[in-house]
Amino acid sequence: MDNRKYLPLIIIVVVSFLLLMGLSSSIFYTIDAGERAVIFKKFQGGLDKENVIQQGFGMKSPWNDLYVYDVKETSVEEKMDVLDKNGLSINVDVSLRFHPIYDQIGFLHENFGVGYITTLVIPEVRSAVRQVMGRFTAEEIYSTQRSEVESMIKAETAKSLENNNCQMRALLIRSINLPEQIRMAIENKLKQEQEALAYQFRLDKEKSEAERKRIAADGEAVANKIINSSLTPELLKMRGIEATLELAKSPNSKVIVVGSGKDGMPLILGNN
Numbered sequence: 427m428d429n430r431k432y433l434p435l436i437i438i439v440v441v442s443f444l445l446l447m448g449l450s451s452s453i454f455y456t457i458d459a460g461e462r463a464v465i466f467k468k469f470q471g472g473l474d475k476e477n478v479i480q481q482g483f484g485m486k487s488p489w490n491d492l493y494v495y496d497v498k499e500t501s502v503e504e505k506m507d508v509l510d511k512n513g514l515s516i517n518v519d520v521s522l523r524f525h526p527i528y529d530q531i532g533f534l535h536e537n538f539g540v541g542y543i544t545t546l547v548i549p550e551v552r553s554a555v556r557q558v559m560g561r562f563t564a565e566e567i568y569s570t571q572r573s574e575v576e577s578m579i580k581a582e583t584a585k586s587l588e589n590n591n592c593q594m595r596a597l598l599i600r601s602i603n604l605p606e607q608i609r610m611a612i613e614n615k616l617k618q619e620q621e622a623l624a625y626q627f628r629l630d631k632e633k634s635e636a637e638r639k640r641i642a643a644d645g646e647a648v649a650n651k652i653i654n655s656s657l658t659p660e661l662l663k664m665r666g667i668e669a670t671l672e673l674a675k676s677p678n679s680k681v682i683v684v685g686s687g688k689d690g691m692p693l694i695l696g697n698n
Contacts, residue, residue, distance in 0.1 A: 453485055453486065453487075453488050454483070454484070454485055455483070455484055455485075455486065455492050455494075456482070456483050456484075457479055457480065457481045457482055457484070457494065458481060459481050460481075460496060460497060460498040461481060461494055461495065461496055461497060462478050462479065462480065462481075462494075462495050462497050462526075462528055462531045463478070463479040463492055463493060463494045463495065463531070464477070464478060464479065464492075464493050464495075464531055464532045464535055465477075465479065465486055465490050465491065465492055465493075466490060466491040466492075466493065467487075467490050468489055468490060468491075469489070470490075473532060473535065473536055474532065475532025475533055475535075475536060476532065477532075478528065478529055478530075478531050478532060479492075493535055493540060495526055495531050495534070495535070495540065497525055497526050497528055497531070498525060499523055499524070499525045499595055500523070500524060500525060500543070501521065501522065501523045502521075502522050502524075502543065502547060502548060502551075503519065503520070503521045503522075503600070504519075504520050504521075504522070504548060504551055504552065504555075505517065505518070505519045505520075506518055506520070506552055506555060506556075508555055508556045508559045508560070509556075509559075509560060510559060510560065510562060510563055510564045510567060511560060511561060511562055511563045512563055512564070514563075514564045514604075516559065516564060516567065516602060516603070516604055517601075517602070517603040517604075518555055518559070518599065518601070518602055518603075519599070519600040519601040519602075519603075520551060520555060520579075520597065520598070520599055520600065521596075521597070521598045521600050522547070522551050522583070522594065522596070522597050522598075523594070523595040523596045523597075524547060524587060524592055524593060524594045524595055525592070525593055525595065526542070526591060526592055526593075527588075527591050527592060527593050530591040531591075533591050534590070534591040534592070537590065537591075538590070542592070546587075546590055546592065547587065547592065550583060550586045550587060550590070551583055551597075553586075554579050554582040554583040554586065555579055557582065558575055558578045558579045558582060559575060559579075562575055564604055567602060568602055568604055572599075572602070575599075576597075576598075576599050579597060579599070580594070580597045583597055584597075
């Protein structure tokens with residue numbers, strides 16, 4: 427049997443197989459967990475923004491380009507020098523956690539590309555930090571208004587990233603460093619203010635205690651005045667008679683001595 431007539435077919439199959447193997451990386455793709463992708467179709471309208479490719483195995487035309495995005499939560503840390511309200515230089519260390527909005531990868535790619543962290547995230551964080559801290563003095567940023575400053579930076583960063591198809595998960599001001607002389611001056615001022623507040627607290631406490639004693643003394647004086655005005659000779663005599671009668675009822679031995687004078691009361695001497 428002559429097999430030479432099958433030779434062209436064999437050659438075609440082998441060439442097709444080799445060609446397929448060579449183009450396999452351009453045809454077949456796998457999207458791993460925590461990834462999303464979009465396709466740029468050169469001959470079919472360009473970037474397909476609406477259809478975000480989920481994880482799994484797929485195929486595409488070899489002339490189309492596949493762009494894979496890591497959508498897991500990512501962290502960046504930025505150290506920068508900013509100016510406060512008075513133009514004083516402050517060194518700030520900021521940490522940010524974020525991820526792309528999963529179903530908007532196509533729009534993110536169209537506007538910023540796969541390097542969106544460098545072209546979008548970091549510049550927006552820097553911009554928010556500079557704008558917010560420029561509204562406060564170094565003392566406010568370092569001490570009294572730090573939580574408010576951090577909240578404002580979070581709000582502005584989150585809004586900016588969300589408008590550009592990213593979601594902020596957390597933002598933390600890790601440290602704020604001032605020039606040594608400025609830092610010491612602020613700390614000394616804060617210490618003096620705390621001492622002044624403590625001193626004022628003691629004064630207020632002493633004033634309150636003095637007022638309490640004055641009110642108590644006034645009340646006691648009024649009470650004594652009322653009592654003294656009610657102690658008439660007749661009342662005292664009656665109370666004395668009542669006390670004598672009660673003592674006379676006691677079973678204990680006693681000696682009764684009649685008092686002298688106009689209103690002399692009996693005097694009872696006794697033992698148990």
